[in-house]
Amino acid sequence: MRILLTGGTGFVGGAVAAELAQRGLLDQTVFMVRATDAEEGCARLRETLLRFGASEVQARSVTPDRVLCADLLDIAAIADSPLLAGLTQVIHCAALATFSNNPRIWASNVDGTLALARAVLAQSRLTRWVQVGTAMCCGPGMAAPVGESWEAGTDEKAHLVPYTRSKVAAELALRALPGLPLVVARPSIVVGHSRLGCAPSPSIxxxxxxxxxxxxxxxxxxxxIDIIPADWCAQALVTLALKPQLASDLYHVSAGMGSxxxxxxxxxxxxxxxxxxxxxxxxxxxxxxxxxxxxxxxxxxxxxxxxxxxxxxxxxxxxxxxxxYVFDNGRLIAEGIAPAPPxxxxxxxxxxxxxxxxxxxxxxxxxx
Ligand SMILES: NC(=O)c1ccc[n+]([C@@H]2O[C@H](COP(=O)([O-])OP(=O)(O)OC[C@H]3O[C@@H](n4cnc5c(N)ncnc54)[C@H](OP(=O)(O)O)[C@@H]3O)[C@@H](O)[C@H]2O)c1
Structure with a gap:
C-alpha cells in the first residue's frame, strides 16, 4: 500500500495525516505539499501533525524523501516525479477552500485536480481516489435530510459561492476520467476537533x-445544524480510502439526523x-x-x-x-463507520x- 495525501497541512488534511499516524501508516504515505523544498514541506507537515495531537515520534516518521513539493496550479512541474509511481490510494484534500471570490479557485480546484489525477494515473494503478468534496455543493432549495446525488449542484447558477461550483465541477471531471477508481466523500461543515477543540484550527x-x-x-x-469534528471526518475519509469494497461511489461525511x-x-x-x-x-x-x-x-x-x-x-x-440542511449519512453508517460525536x-x-x-x-x- 502507498497512499498519496494532498492538503496535509490544512484542516481536514491535517486531521487525515493524524489519522494515518494513528493507524501506523505514515511511512506508507507520500505527501503533496506546497513548499520551496522537501525539508520545508516536511517541517510544515510535522508541525501540523503535532497540532493535531500526533506524538513527536509519529511526526518524525514523516521524512523529506516522501514529500512531493507541488502546487495544484502547476502540476506539469511534478508530473514525472517518481513519487507519483506505485501509489495505491489517493486522499485528495487539497483545495482552495474559501467562500471568497479568489480568482484561483477554478484553476486550483478543477484544473489542478484533474491534472494531478492524470499524472497519477500515468504512473500508478490505483485502487481508490478519495475526492474530498463538500456536501454544500448541492446548492439551495433541497429538502432535508439531503441525500447524496450526482445531479446535485449541476445547475451552475444555483451556487452561493464559486467554491461549491468548483467542487462539483471537479467531481464531474474526475468521474469522466477513464480508469480512475473514484469515490467522492462530501463532508458537511467541519468545526473543531472532538478532543482538541479549536487548537488545530478555529475554522468556522x-x-x-x-x-x-x-x-x-x-x-x-x-x-x-449538520456539523462534524475534523478527527471524525478524517477517520471516515481514511476508512473510505482503505476499505476493500464499498457499496457506493458517493458519500456524505456528515452528522445526519442522528448526530x-x-x-x-x-x-x-x-x-x-x-x-x-x-x-x-x-x-x-x-x-x-x-x-x-x-x-x-x-x-x-x-x-x-x-x-x-x-x-x-x-x-x-x-x-x-x-x-x-442536514445531510443524510445512511450510506456512511452502513459502511460500518460509527456516527459522529455531536x-x-x-x-x-x-x-x-x-x-x-x-x-x-x-x-x-x-x-x-
Ligand atoms: N472545512 C470544512 O468545513 C469543509 C467542509 C466540507 C468540505 N471540505 C473540503 O475539505 C478539503 C480541505 O478543506 P480545509 O477546510 O482543510 O481547507 P484548508 O484548511 O484551507 O486546507 C487546504 C489545503 O489545501 C492546500 N492547498 C490549497 N491550495 C493549494 C494549491 N494550489 N496547491 C497545493 N495545495 C493547495 C493547502 O495548502 P497550504 O497549507 O500550502 O495552504 C492546505 O493544505 C477541501 O477539499 C474542502 O472542499 C472542508
Whole structure:
C-alpha cells in the first residue's frame, strides 16, 4: 500500500495525516505539499501533525524523501516525479477552500485536480481516489435530510459561492476520467476537533461566537445544524480510502439526523462551557438581508472591528446557515463507520481553546 495525501497541512488534511499516524501508516504515505523544498514541506507537515495531537515520534516518521513539493496550479512541474509511481490510494484534500471570490479557485480546484489525477494515473494503478468534496455543493432549495446525488449542484447558477461550483465541477471531471477508481466523500461543515477543540484550527467556530455575541443569526432556533469534528471526518475519509469494497461511489461525511444538534442545544452547551446564560430567550433569527441591520451592534458586541468585513463574512456564512440542511449519512453508517460525536458534546473544548483568541483572528483562517 502507498497512499498519496494532498492538503496535509490544512484542516481536514491535517486531521487525515493524524489519522494515518494513528493507524501506523505514515511511512506508507507520500505527501503533496506546497513548499520551496522537501525539508520545508516536511517541517510544515510535522508541525501540523503535532497540532493535531500526533506524538513527536509519529511526526518524525514523516521524512523529506516522501514529500512531493507541488502546487495544484502547476502540476506539469511534478508530473514525472517518481513519487507519483506505485501509489495505491489517493486522499485528495487539497483545495482552495474559501467562500471568497479568489480568482484561483477554478484553476486550483478543477484544473489542478484533474491534472494531478492524470499524472497519477500515468504512473500508478490505483485502487481508490478519495475526492474530498463538500456536501454544500448541492446548492439551495433541497429538502432535508439531503441525500447524496450526482445531479446535485449541476445547475451552475444555483451556487452561493464559486467554491461549491468548483467542487462539483471537479467531481464531474474526475468521474469522466477513464480508469480512475473514484469515490467522492462530501463532508458537511467541519468545526473543531472532538478532543482538541479549536487548537488545530478555529475554522468556522468564529461564526458561532459572533452569533452568540450578537444574539442573532440566520439559523432557525429549533432546526438542526449538520456539523462534524475534523478527527471524525478524517477517520471516515481514511476508512473510505482503505476499505476493500464499498457499496457506493458517493458519500456524505456528515452528522445526519442522528448526530446533528438543534441550534438551541448548541446554545445550551456553549453557554455551560462559557459560564454565560444561554441566548435562546433573547435570540432573534434574521434573514441574510437583515444582517445589514446588525451593523450598529458589531462594535458594541464584538469590539473594535472592520464592520464591512464582518458583514461580508456573516452574509456568506449566514446564507449557508439559513439553508438549515442536514445531510443524510445512511450510506456512511452502513459502511460500518460509527456516527459522529455531536457538536454539543465537544463544543466545551472549542470554547476553552478559543479563550483569549479574538474572533476576527479566528475568522482570518477562512478568508484566504
Ligand atoms: N472545512 C470544512 O468545513 C469543509 C467542509 C466540507 C468540505 N471540505 C473540503 O475539505 C478539503 C480541505 O478543506 P480545509 O477546510 O482543510 O481547507 P484548508 O484548511 O484551507 O486546507 C487546504 C489545503 O489545501 C492546500 N492547498 C490549497 N491550495 C493549494 C494549491 N494550489 N496547491 C497545493 N495545495 C493547495 C493547502 O495548502 P497550504 O497549507 O500550502 O495552504 C492546505 O493544505 C477541501 O477539499 C474542502 O472542499 C472542508
Amino acid at each position: 467556530f468564529w461564526v458561532f461566537r459572533m452569533a452568540f455575541a450578537l444574539e442573532r443569526f440566520t439559523c432557525a432556533p429549533e432546526e438542526r 446533528s444538534n438543534r441550534f438551541t442545544e448548541i446554545d445550551a452547551a456553549y453557554a455551560a462551557a462559557a459560564g454565560t446564560p444561554p441566548v435562546a430567550p433573547r435570540y432573534q433569527q434574521v434573514g441574510v438581508d437583515g444582517l445589514r441591520g446588525l451593523v450598529p451592534l458589531f462594535e458594541q458586541r464584538l469590539g473594535r472591528v472592520n464592520r464591512l468585513l464582518i458583514l461580508r463574512a456573516l452574509t456568506l456564512y449566514g446564507a449557508f446557515a439559513e439553508l438549515n 457538536l454539543a458534546g465537544y463544543i466545551g473544548e472549542c470554547v476553552r481553546t478559543s479563550e483569549g483568541v479574538p474572533m476576527t483572528q479566528q475568522m482570518a483562517h477562512d478568508f484566504k
